[in-house]
Amino acid sequence: NSEFGTQSLFLLYHQLGTALPAKSLEELLKGSDFVSLHVPETPETKNMITTKEISAMKKGAFLINASRGTVVDIPALANGLKSGHLAGAAVDVFPVEPFSNGKNFDSPLRNSPNTILSPHIGGSTEEAQSAIGVEVATALVKFLRTGMTLGSVNFPEVDLRPVTSAKSVRVVNVHHNVPGVLKQVNKLLSDCNIEKQICDSKGNIAYLTADLEVNAETDIDAIVKGVSAMPENIMTRVVRF
Template identity: 65%
Template sequence: MTQLNNKPKALKPFHSGDIKILLLEGVNKTGIDILTKAGFQVEAHAKALPKDVLLEKIKDVHAVGIRSKTQLTAEVLAAAKKLRVIGCFCIGTNQVDLEYAANHGIAVFNSPFSNSRSVAELVIAEIVALARQLGDRSNEIHQGIWNKVSKNCYEIRGKKLGIVGYGHIGSQLSVLADAMGMQVFFYDVIQAMPLGTAKAVESLPQLLSTCDFVTLHVPETPETKNMIGAHELSLMQKGSYLINASRGTVVDIPALAAALKSGHLAGAAVDVYPSEPFANGPGFLTELQGCPNTILTPHIGGSTEEAQSAIGVEVGTAVSRYICTGATLGAVNFPEVDLRMPTSDSKSVRIINCHQNVPGVLKQINKILSNYNIEKQICDSRGTVGYFLADISVENEQEIEAVNNAIASIPENLFTRSLW
């Protein structure tokens, strides 16, 4: 009896060794290893490149991996004639012109959740440090001042923690704080299921006015810009604490400094700023410097070995999978499309097409493919971009080239490529 071979076929580009990948800003070794083992040419740099060097380097690469310092603007992306995918080895994608990338057939992937635990643990540490004024006591000891006090120093057990934004970080923080005996409340514009004993509140003002500690975990959007200003700070209880480990634009820094200096707030911890340096070194200034019981850190919420390793795996895998299968799951600017793998005994070739999302394109593509056996296909769109995958049976490379050229000749085509 003949058994069917259901083992998935390992797809790959026709010449995977010709795929060039540029990795910048010290991408973790886990990401480098994944891309190298896939057979790609990988060039890795420990730091961001000067703009003129980046413009030259990016001309020839098919994929680029960055963290938060490299700015992939429309000008830079216009120089990248072969670029098909960008891997942001971090949470944010603000450093990439996502619209330009999408409209030119460049998919962008990031790692929105891999550092959630690291950020949550940092916030817990900051809550304890603020409650005990550890930053001020440490600075005094470094200056040779012995100042043993208990006034205005507290246990966090029984205190009320307000979490603004109950996503992956906020919910993990909720569990940790609950385990330490805090009363947890949260506010989110999206309905979320409370974990442990956490309770949702109906409005931001309600949360601000009732909690001892308020911590922010929201994205950078027009709606969240300066969402915590002078008015919101005035709603907070006298002697309460504010923590921001989300985005620098969320808090009005001068207003926060005034609330700390006046004594309305008992302390704050800030890890993100409206404007941050592109390189380590002296010279950074903020109005929060010198404020009492204020912990200032240089955007290190996700800067742990564990988080960076996980980010390397997640983004490296997404980039490799996109190149080798066409799957766009997790892309931030593309339709999210996947197609089950053909079996190992299949002679099919996968056609991948990205096009302008206008009426009539699919009709033209399917007319070209109608001369072949189509094993399976899928298409989806997002905004101005349409994305199409199809596995077809062909006899030889000449036929594959003919299909590619025919689809590429469609005026709305952004790119067409094949995997076998």
């Protein structure tokens, strides 16, 4: 903020507002008064901040970790605080976190100067649990009513708009992700007008949806029976609107 004679440094792929991108983590650490961590837990981010990185930080800087407990080497951070190199820290995540109230919690960061330790319970509050319940239930209803799987973590993600025509149905198929399945399915659908077709895969599972225009001569039951009989089939159903 120019009014206070300070500026923010971010390690970004794209500029955000007036933030200045840093060329490296080392440059960011050397130029920042406050370092706030918000990264996922991956092999690349494990021990992202160790004694080396803490030593590279400005003397009197502050470290905030609100990401994952394995991102920061806790003993190294404790040493940086107790030596006076860092002015303070706020930590919400730990390599091993308490599971319940009353459970003894021990950490090298306890009794470190100017340090705030919080219990990482934001997702366990009554409001958060209520919101999560609504989100999960809404996603399940959308899958049952439309076949949409957007937001799934272990299944192919397909975002679908509802079918508005009374003359259309949606065939939903889950199958093993191997070559030749679409050829077999489309052969069974060859007599239908396919309005839209989407197929996505994740690992060894593939997810196919096909919106079909139906008429009095369309035998949807026969199509579903044919697709279900394929050896690669896992599940097939029809969504009617």
